[in-house]
Amino acid sequence: MSNSNHHGFHSFEGKNVLCTLASFQEESFGRFGRLFRNLPPLYTTPPSLSNLGKKSGPMDAGSTPRFTNSVPLGMIFFGQFIDHDITFDTTSSFSKLNNPNQIANTRSAQLDLDCVFGGGPEDEPFMYASRSEGFFLLTGKTNKNADQTANLEKHDLARSGKGVAIIGDPRNDENRVISQLQLAFIRFYNAVYADIKTSKPALSPEETYAEAKRTVTWHYHWIILNEFLPALCGKKIVQDILGNGRKFYQPCNHPFIPVEFSVAAYRFGHTMIAQNLKLKKTGSAHSIFSPEFGQGFAKITNPNQVIEWEVLFDFDGSYQRAERLDSTLAPALLDLPFVPSPDPDDKSLATRNLRRSQSFLLPSGENAAVAIGRPAAEIDTVNDFIKTKTSPHNVDLSAGTPLWYYILAEAEVIGRMESGTSFLPGEGLGPVGATIVAEVLIGLLELDENSYLGSNRDWTPTLSSTKTYSMKDLLTKSLTAVEI
Known part of the structure; x- marks a missing residue:
């Protein structure tokens, strides 16, 4: 099958008329941008988006979870932590078209841990101990809350009298795992x-x-490059980008976050979060919206909320696995309890993601796959799978597949690339999703003169005699921190 008449790929002379808009022009400093500026945007009817993302629809995972064989559940939350380090969009809306070049990214497009350090001790001294003590980051030991024991305080973030976390990014207190991960980096x-x-x-x-x-x-950069990206994107794609260069993420002026990354490819983690998860080695699992896991932005009041990292990351091989990366979400995520709207579309995380993609004029998954150079037979395989999944649910994808859903389906049916011809379905992102995610994160490191990839590519971790470093090492080191 030729590319010109492939499902979801439409021939066009020159640029599509919408591509002449400022939304498709070169990126601006401090704004979002696009990877594929020459691809036409996909339009899917709102009823089809609703039917695709609704509870009991094709994206409902049901009550029987399926787990990966190789991806620690903690890596998905670490991925959320990375996202909060590089993106923060406070102005876009589902109800209008969004121009990435006009959407401010209130995080720097750098993996600089500003979510941990803020502006530093000079700009944000309230996050740090005094100069005479040394510029340690404050933790919950400073809280002195009447309803929080000293033993619980040391396992919590520094908070105001009203319980608001005093950290570089407020989103890193939105659930118990990300809050505890923020604390781990502070302690580290x-x-x-x-x-x-x-x-x-x-x-x-x-x-x-x-x-x-x-x-x-x-050391954080090392973990991203050598543990996180291989686990989710596959070593083959990571090594190819490092050895042969980035082909698609090539900023014209400044590093930026492409919407194909932030609005589509990097939302893979939503499919890998289990509806129930354990926070400790012993005891039962808790719902993602339980008091133990936390609905966010609240101090620790119970020892059961203190996470034992061995259950989420690979310390000895006995960690919880993430759910398979596929085209479904846990049912609880399709009926979000904290969204007050009576509209099911507002309460479904899947539908919200699909609507957001459409509002940013993202291309179809098929167009992106062709642009990346994936073979027609592979695209046909993904499309056949999508058609089988969606056809009973009155979902019309005849014009093409929303990029986010295509990437999820590709992960389910093709999977993480282990070699040029070997793939592991459900274990990580497929070729399109992995290429977008890996190129952007590697590109952000390569284009940052303050990263080791951007300043000293011969560097190896200095905190380990083995010249390597993992999340296990970081979390273990964090437990040795002085209590501030």
Whole structure:
């Protein structure tokens, strides 16, 4: 089958008329942008989007979860943490077309952990201990809340008198795992800061802060590149990008976050979150909307809310696995309890994602697959699967498949690339999704002169004698931090 008449791929002379709009022009500093500026946007009727994303529809995973064989559940929350480090869109809307070049990204398009460090001790001193003590980041030890014991405070974030977390990004308190992960990074920094303060006493607090921040950030980058991306995108694609260069994420002026990444490909984690998960090695699993897991933005009041990281990350092989990366979401995510609207479309995370994609004029998944160079037979395989899944539900995708849904279906039926011809369905992103995610994250590192990929590609982790580093190492180190 030729590309020109492939399902979802439409021939056009020159640029589609919509592509002449500012929305499809070169990226602007501090704004979002596009990877595929020359691809026409897909339009899917709102009823089809509703039927695709509704509860009991084709994206409903049902009550029997299916788990990966190789991806720790904690990696999905780490992916959320990464997202909060590089994107924060506070102005876009479902109810109108959104121009990425006019949408401010209130996070820097850099993996600089500004969600942890904020603006630093000079700009945001309320997040840090005093200069005389050393610029440690504050934790819940400073809370002194009447309804929180000292033992619970040390496992919590620093909070205001009203319980609001005093952190670089408020979203990192929106559920218990991400809140505890934020605390782990704070503790990791504090442990590194203490080591440098002891080993290099001649350094000023400012110099100690700068060295500790760089050390923490570079080890974070190492984990993204050597643990997170291989687990979700596959080593083959990561190695190909590092060895042969990025082909699609090539900013004209400034690093930016493409909407194909933020609105589609990087939302893969929504399919991998289990409806029930354990926070401790012993005990029962809890619903993602239970008091233990937390509905967000609240202090720890129960020891059961303190996470034991061995259950979420690979310490000894006995970790919880993420759910398979496929075209379905846990039923609880299709009927969000905290959304007050009576409209089922508003309460379904799947429908919200699909509506958001349409509002940003994203291309079809088929068009993106052709642009990336995927073979027609592979695209046909994904499309046949999509047709089988959606046809009983009155979903009309004859014009093409929404990019997010195509990427999920591709992950389910093709899967993570292990070699040029070997794939593991459901274990990670397929070729289109993996290419978008890996190129953007690697590109952000390569284009940042403060990252190790952008300044010293020979660097290896300094906190380990093995010259490598993992989330297990980071979380273990965080437990050695002084209590501030």
